Each structure stands twice: as C-alpha cells, then as structure tokens.
Amino acid sequence: MTIALDIQAVSKRFGALTALDQVSLSVEAGEFFALLGPNGAGKTTLISCMAGLSRPDSGHIRVMGHDVQHDYRAARRALGVVPQELVFDPFFTVRESLVFQSGYFGLKHNDNWIDEILHKLGLTSKANANMRALSGGMKRRVMVAQALVHRPPVIVLDEPTAGVDVELRQSLWVFIQELNRAGHTIVLTTHYLEEAETLCNRIAMLKAGRVIALEDKATLLGQGSARRDIMLRLDPPGLPPALEPLLLRREGSKVWLRLADIDQLGGVLAQVQAAGARVRDFEVVELDLEQVFVARMQGKEA
Amino acid sequence: MSGFYTLFYKEILRFWRVAFQTVAAPVLTALLYLMIFSHALSRHVDVFPGVGYTAFLIPGLVMMSMLQNAFANTSSSLIQSKITGNIVFLLLPPLSHLEFFTAYVLAAVVRGLVVGVGVFAVTLWFDLPALSHPLWALAFAVLGCAVLATLGLIAGIWADKFDQLAAFQNFLIMPLTFLSGVFYSIHTLPPFWRGLSHANPVFYMIDGFRYGFFGQSDAPPLLSLAVVSGGLLVLMALALRLLRAGYKLRH
Numbered sequence A: 001m002t003i004a005l006d007i008q009a010v011s012k013r014f015g016a017l018t019a020l021d022q023v024s025l026s027v028e029a030g031e032f033f034a035l036l037g038p039n040g041a042g043k044t045t046l047i048s049c050m051a052g053l054s055r056p057d058s059g060h061i062r063v064m065g066h067d068v069q070h071d072y073r074a075a076r077r078a079l080g081v082v083p084q085e086l087v088f089d090p091f092f093t094v095r096e097s098l099v100f101q102s103g104y105f106g107l108k109h110n111d112n113w114i115d116e117i118l119h120k121l122g123l124t125s126k127a128n129a130n131m132r133a134l135s136g137g138m139k140r141r142v143m144v145a146q147a148l149v150h151r152p153p154v155i156v157l158d159e160p161t162a163g164v165d166v167e168l169r170q171s172l173w174v175f176i177q178e179l180n181r182a183g184h185t186i187v188l189t190t191h192y193l194e195e196a197e198t199l200c201n202r203i204a205m206l207k208a209g210r211v212i213a214l215e216d217k218a219t220l221l222g223q224g225s226a227r228r229d230i231m232l233r234l235d236p237p238g239l240p241p242a243l244e245p246l247l248l249r250r251e252g253s254k255v256w257l258r259l260a261d262i263d264q265l266g267g268v269l270a271q272v273q274a275a276g277a278r279v280r281d282f283e284v285v286e287l288d289l290e291q292v293f294v295a296r297m298q299g300k301e302a
Numbered sequence B: 001m002s003g004f005y006t007l008f009y010k011e012i013l014r015f016w017r018v019a020f021q022t023v024a025a026p027v028l029t030a031l032l033y034l035m036i037f038s039h040a041l042s043r044h045v046d047v048f049p050g051v052g053y054t055a056f057l058i059p060g061l062v063m064m065s066m067l068q069n070a071f072a073n074t075s076s077s078l079i080q081s082k083i084t085g086n087i088v089f090l091l092l093p094p095l096s097h098l099e100f101f102t103a104y105v106l107a108a109v110v111r112g113l114v115v116g117v118g119v120f121a122v123t124l125w126f127d128l129p130a131l132s133h134p135l136w137a138l139a140f141a142v143l144g145c146a147v148l149a150t151l152g153l154i155a156g157i158w159a160d161k162f163d164q165l166a167a168f169q170n171f172l173i174m175p176l177t178f179l180s181g182v183f184y185s186i187h188t189l190p191p192f193w194r195g196l197s198h199a200n201p202v203f204y205m206i207d208g209f210r211y212g213f214f215g216q217s218d219a220p221p222l223l224s225l226a227v228v229s230g231g232l233l234v235l236m237a238l239a240l241r242l243l244r245a246g247y248k249l250r251h
C-alpha cells in the first residue's frame, strides 16, 4: 500500500502553547480518514503543517512520498486543502477563481473538469456571479471546488460542512465518496460525528495536540468484539442481586448491563426469570462514535 | 511558468477592474499638481538651461506617479489578501518564491507604466517635453517601478494592518518621492540639501528619467542607473529571502 500521508513526530508550539505534541500518524492511499477532536485540539494546525502554511518546530510530513518542506512543489501538487476559515477573493467571479486556482497549479485548458466540479457542487448557475454576491454556504462550495481543481490524490477537508445546508452536505458527501472510490485519499475534520461515522474507515482523535486514538472505525466502535451493552426493562423493576456486578446504570425501571461476551445473554435472562421478573423491553445498545468520542476525551473506554 | 503567468494576469486584472481608482485617480492628481505648480512656480524656479519649468515638471510628475502606483499595487494587493485571508489560495499551490515575486512585481510595473502613460498623455499638451533618449527614459521607468514594487511587496509582507502600511507610505515613500527633485532641480538647492538629496535613491530615478527627455541631468545618468539597479538587486535579494523564509506568510 502507498502511504498517502505520513506524519512523523510533528510538534508545533505557539509561544507557551503546545498546539501539536509529537503527532505521528499515517494514512494509506485510498482511505477515508477522520481527524477528530474538540475545539483547539490542533486539527487545523496539523492540516496547516501538511499544506506548508505552517512550519512544524520538529518532525516530518510527507504527502504521497514528498516531503512538504524539501520537495514542496510535488507535495503541494498532491494535496488539495479546503481551509476551515471562509475566505474568498472579492475581485473575481466563481469561474475566474477556479481558472486562476488551476493556473497556479500550472494547469491550462482545465475547463471540462472545472465545469464538472461546478456541476457536482451545484454551482453551475453561479459560475459567473461575483464571489462577493454569494451566500456563505455557496462560498464554502467554491472553496471545496478550489481545492479540487488540480485533481489532487490527497484531499483534506477542514470542517467543510460547517454552516452549509442539508442539500449541499449530502451532495458534497456523494461527490467526495465518488472521488474516494476513484482512488483519492480523503482526510476530514468535522464536529458532526455521525458524518465521520458514516463516511470514514479510520479515525484519529486529537486532544490538546496529542493523538489519543488511532484506530479503524470498526475497532473503535467495538464491532468485531463479543462485548455488548444491553438495556432491560423489568417488571417488577428490581434487578436480581446476582446481576448487580454487570450493572452500568439505572434509569427508572430500565437497567443497562455490560456483558463481557454476548454468550452470557442466555444466563442473564434465565436469572431474571428465576427471580420471578418479566422482561418488558430489551435492546442491544449500539455504540456510536459520539459516545466513544466523549469517553475517550474523558480518558475512559466507552 | 504557467503558475507565474496566472498570478501575473490575476494581479493585472485586479487593478484593471478598478481602473477608475488605480489609474484614473492618480492621473487626475498629477494633472492637478501640474496645473498648480506650473502656474505658481514657472516664473520663480530655475531648472535646466533651455528647458521651461512646465516641460521640466512633466517627466518628474510622470515618474512620481509611476513610482507611487507601483508601490501601491504590490503593497495593497498583499495586505488585502493577508487581511481577508485569501492569500491562502496562493500559499497552497506549488508557486515558487521567484514566481510569486516576479508576478507581483511585474504586474505592479505594468500598473506604474499604465499610470505613467496616462499622466504623460494628459500633461503633454501643457508643454511638450523633448524625448531625446527614449531608451534611457524607459529603462529608468521600468527599473524605478520595479524598485518601488519590490519595496511595496516587502511592506505588504511586513505590515499586519492597513495603518502600518499607511505609516510606511506616509513616512517613507511620500517624503522620498516629494523630496527627490520632482518639482525642482536640486542644483538650485543649498549645498546641504543638495548633498542630502544625493542620499535619496528616488532622486536618481527621477533624475535619470529626466535625462531621457532632456539629455541633461543633475547626476551622471550612468551613476543613476547604477544606483537604481543596485537598489533593485538589494531589495530583490531581501524580498526573495523573506519569501523563502515564509516571513509573516507561513507561520
């Protein structure tokens, strides 16, 4: 497998603040990778280091094998970044912005691809509108388009869906997934964890500049392990004392139990029956990314 | 080279789209100077032998306008991009430092020359100056604009806010251009001020440019050419160093 993004021991300080602390991670070509973390975790700083907008104090970053400092031209050609901040050039139209951006990458005659991006991002009718005249969400779409003009093998989206409507979110993800299937590597940051959960196959979590989780989504969500959390509503509500050690929490007549192995389920139900209680409701609790995220940020297992 | 060409073209388009402000306004300003000064001073100021004051003033005003606008083009474009944040679109692509530098500076030279032609066009019917060495005039125009454009690039990179840039412009560029012999020949100055003028690099630009018109000058034209070219090389080296280091552009 080719390594699309190779980040090694990257540290970055702003005065006394350590924004990135020995961050190492690598993303293989073709992955759909999520970079998650609370505000100020260092996600944007890490992306800036990849893009050469910031220089790390130590460590190395390679994009498609090209060092972002020593071989910056090749590295930048391989990378398309949608910055987090909404920025635009008020002097030009949407199409001009895209033609210029192509030109900066040394591309001429890129009109077919530009038309296609405009179409996919729902910008065709705005192609000749001045950037100033666009709504915020439309400007965001143009920023996505600008990151794609040179068909970069690695695409980094820093909160691309902040402040955009449902329709664009959906069409954006369809388009990005299409690019991913066509072989582009995608790195995404977002605070909408369900987005990351549906789209990504690997996830890194950053907290205060450190990587605190770096796993496949399935592993992170506990899929593939036999452990399960279940919810029971019993009548009468009391839990048989033998099951107390499994108790996670209680809410009214509902109890949540953690089974180290789903095999234990039969035994649990038998004990409930033996205690003379009836099961009125039952559910296997699926872990979602949000729960895992919150738990990991608090330094616990979900 | 296409990255360079795109940036160059974009910078040209940027000022051309607002040509009323970036070209017409400075032409009008120069015209006002010419009307006021040629009326007020033509009988009091002694310039070159055989050259009328208005004819003398015209090349000075043309050059001053070119220089100020070359400076304004790079500096205002950069500071606007920095403050609005759209500079990021130039920092993400694989533009080399040299491409970045030459595109900005050449576009500013073009703006300077366009303004120069405009000022020349509206002023020459006052009193047509001779143009005895057009190539000298052109060389000084291009080099002078390049020097100020480079200075504007450096100022635009350095300044974080518009008022810092304004300070640079008001306390450095304006005094240097106004005290460079645009409105008078420095040989009429008392020795101290004449000596001081020789320390002003803009003086050599104006004086060399005038040499192209009248074949006469306060300083030898080759010396002026050397000073201006030397200044350009020094500033270019500095600007390229700042760009390579990513000073204030890449954190």
Ligand SMILES: Nc1ncnc2c1ncn2[C@@H]1O[C@H](COP(=O)(O)OP(=O)(O)OP(=O)(O)O)[C@@H](O)[C@H]1O
Residues within 6 Å of the ligand: A014, A017, A019, A037, A038, A039, A040, A041, A042, A043, A044, A045, A046, A084, B251
């Ligand atoms: N140019 C800068 N100067 C000083 N401090 C900075 C600078 N850029 C970022 N920081 C600090 O570095 C830390 C990480 O910021 P960063 O923008 O990378 O966070 P983030 O994970 O992208 O957060 P968010 O989710 O809010 O976008 C923050 O504490 C921030 O204040």
Ligand SMILES: [Mg+2]
Residues within 6 Å of the ligand: A043, A044, A045, A084, A158
């Ligand atoms: Mg961020």
